[in-house]
Amino acid sequence: MSNFDCVVVGGGMVGAASALSLANLGLTVAIVESKQPVGFNETQALDLRVSAISLASEHLLTQLGAWPQLKQWRMCPYKRLGVWEHQASYTEFNADDIEQSHLGHIIENRLVQLALWQQINTHSKVTLFAPASVESFIEHENEIVVSLTIKSAEKECGEIEKITTQLLIAADGAHSQVRKLAHIGITGWDYQQSAMLINVETQSSQQDITWQQFFQTGPIAFLPLPGESELGGYASLVWYHQKNEIKRLSALSNEQLQSEIMQKFPQRIGQIKVINKGAFPLTRRHANTYQKGRVLLLGDAAHTINPMAGQGVNLGFKDVKALQTVIASAIGNNECWHLPEVLSRYEAKRRIDNLLMMTTMDSLYATFSHPSPAIKLFRNIGLKMANKIPFLKNKALAYACGV
Incomplete structure (x- = not known):
C-alpha cells in the first residue's frame, strides 16, 4: 500500500495547482483524476471554456512554473x-x-491545466493516478485510507487500489464525490x-x-x-x-x-x-464547512459563484495560495502540519473572503435584474458615481485583481 503526505482528488486547474504547491514544500503528493488533458497543438480551435486569469493568479502560476509555457502557447x-x-x-x-x-x-481552461500538468509530470514528489476515481475513504487517527478504482482499456471494471495519506484534498468540482463521502453539506440555489x-x-x-x-x-x-x-x-x-x-x-x-x-x-x-x-x-453553491478532520475542500468543491465577474477560478487559486501558506508556516514553526487544528487555519483564511465575493456578485445580479424604475435609476447613478470617486473605484479594481 503506497503512502503519501497528501492526496488531491481532481487534476483540474485548482487541483493541479494545489498538488504542485504542496509538492514544492517537500510533501509527497498523489493526484487522482478521471482523465488526462489532451496535448496542445497550435492548430487546435479555441476552447469555449476560458477564464480571466487575474494578476494574483498569474503570480501563483509563475511561482509554480506554468506561466512561461502558457506565454509560449496562447493567451490574450x-x-x-x-x-x-x-x-x-x-x-x-x-x-x-x-x-x-x-x-x-483570457486563457483557455484546458491550457492552464495542461501547463500545470507539464510541471507535475516532471516533479519527483508527485504521483499521478489517471484515469482513476475515489470509491471511498476511511479516516483513522493517524492516517486516511483511500480506495481508488484504477481504470484501464484492458479491464472494463478497473482495479481497486488502496493508498494512505495524512491529508485528503477535494478539488473535484462542484459535484465533488469526496465532499459527498465526507458528508459535508452545501447551501445554495439555482439562478x-x-x-x-x-x-x-x-x-x-x-x-x-x-x-x-x-x-x-x-x-x-x-x-x-x-x-x-x-x-x-x-x-x-x-x-x-x-x-x-x-x-x-x-x-x-x-x-x-x-x-x-x-x-x-x-x-x-x-x-x-x-x-x-x-x-x-x-448555480450558487457554498459548502457548510471547508474542513472535516483532515479532509479539505478547495475551489468549486467548496464554492461556486455567479460567473458574471469571472472570479471563479481566481477564488480557487486564492484557496491554493492560502493552503500553501498555512502548511509552509506550520512546517517552518516545527508544527505537525496535518493536525486538524492546523488545517483549520485554511478555512479561517478563505471562508470570509469567498463569502464576500459571492455576496457581492449576488447583490450585483439582484440589483441589475430588478425591474423597478427606482432601482434602475439608483444603479445607473452608482455607475456614474464610480467615475467621480476614483479612489474607491481603483480600490475595488485592485482587490478584484488580487493586488
Missing part, C-alpha cells in the same frame, strides 16, 4: 474593463489607474438562468478590453481572445438569459445565432462570425 492580455447599462453610465477600469501593465489574461458561451471571429483584431453590458434579462459580455482570424480577430461572447431563451438560442444554426447577436449586442461588437457555442446553467 486585457488592460481595460468596461461596464454599463445605459451608455450615459459607462464606467471603465484601466490598469494604468492601479499602476499595472494589464488587468489579467433560474443559463449562460451561453459563443466563440466568434471579429472584424476587429485582438483587443485590449473586456466589457459587460447589463440588461434586466441578464448581462452580455465580450472577452477578447488571442490570434488572427480571416475576419480579423477572435472573441468569446457570453450571453446570460432565462433558461428557455438560452435553450432556444442554442438550437439555432450558427448563421441564425449570428443574426440574433447582431440584433441584441451593442454596435461596438462590429461584424462577427459564429464558430462555436455551448451553454450551462448558473
Whole structure:
C-alpha cells in the first residue's frame, strides 16, 4: 500500500495547482483524476471554456512554473474593463489607474491545466493516478485510507487500489464525490438562468478590453481572445438569459445565432462570425464547512459563484495560495502540519473572503435584474458615481485583481 503526505482528488486547474504547491514544500503528493488533458497543438480551435486569469493568479502560476509555457502557447492580455447599462453610465477600469501593465489574461481552461500538468509530470514528489476515481475513504487517527478504482482499456471494471495519506484534498468540482463521502453539506440555489458561451471571429483584431453590458434579462459580455482570424480577430461572447431563451438560442444554426447577436449586442461588437457555442446553467453553491478532520475542500468543491465577474477560478487559486501558506508556516514553526487544528487555519483564511465575493456578485445580479424604475435609476447613478470617486473605484479594481 503506497503512502503519501497528501492526496488531491481532481487534476483540474485548482487541483493541479494545489498538488504542485504542496509538492514544492517537500510533501509527497498523489493526484487522482478521471482523465488526462489532451496535448496542445497550435492548430487546435479555441476552447469555449476560458477564464480571466487575474494578476494574483498569474503570480501563483509563475511561482509554480506554468506561466512561461502558457506565454509560449496562447493567451490574450486585457488592460481595460468596461461596464454599463445605459451608455450615459459607462464606467471603465484601466490598469494604468492601479499602476499595472494589464488587468489579467483570457486563457483557455484546458491550457492552464495542461501547463500545470507539464510541471507535475516532471516533479519527483508527485504521483499521478489517471484515469482513476475515489470509491471511498476511511479516516483513522493517524492516517486516511483511500480506495481508488484504477481504470484501464484492458479491464472494463478497473482495479481497486488502496493508498494512505495524512491529508485528503477535494478539488473535484462542484459535484465533488469526496465532499459527498465526507458528508459535508452545501447551501445554495439555482439562478433560474443559463449562460451561453459563443466563440466568434471579429472584424476587429485582438483587443485590449473586456466589457459587460447589463440588461434586466441578464448581462452580455465580450472577452477578447488571442490570434488572427480571416475576419480579423477572435472573441468569446457570453450571453446570460432565462433558461428557455438560452435553450432556444442554442438550437439555432450558427448563421441564425449570428443574426440574433447582431440584433441584441451593442454596435461596438462590429461584424462577427459564429464558430462555436455551448451553454450551462448558473448555480450558487457554498459548502457548510471547508474542513472535516483532515479532509479539505478547495475551489468549486467548496464554492461556486455567479460567473458574471469571472472570479471563479481566481477564488480557487486564492484557496491554493492560502493552503500553501498555512502548511509552509506550520512546517517552518516545527508544527505537525496535518493536525486538524492546523488545517483549520485554511478555512479561517478563505471562508470570509469567498463569502464576500459571492455576496457581492449576488447583490450585483439582484440589483441589475430588478425591474423597478427606482432601482434602475439608483444603479445607473452608482455607475456614474464610480467615475467621480476614483479612489474607491481603483480600490475595488485592485482587490478584484488580487493586488
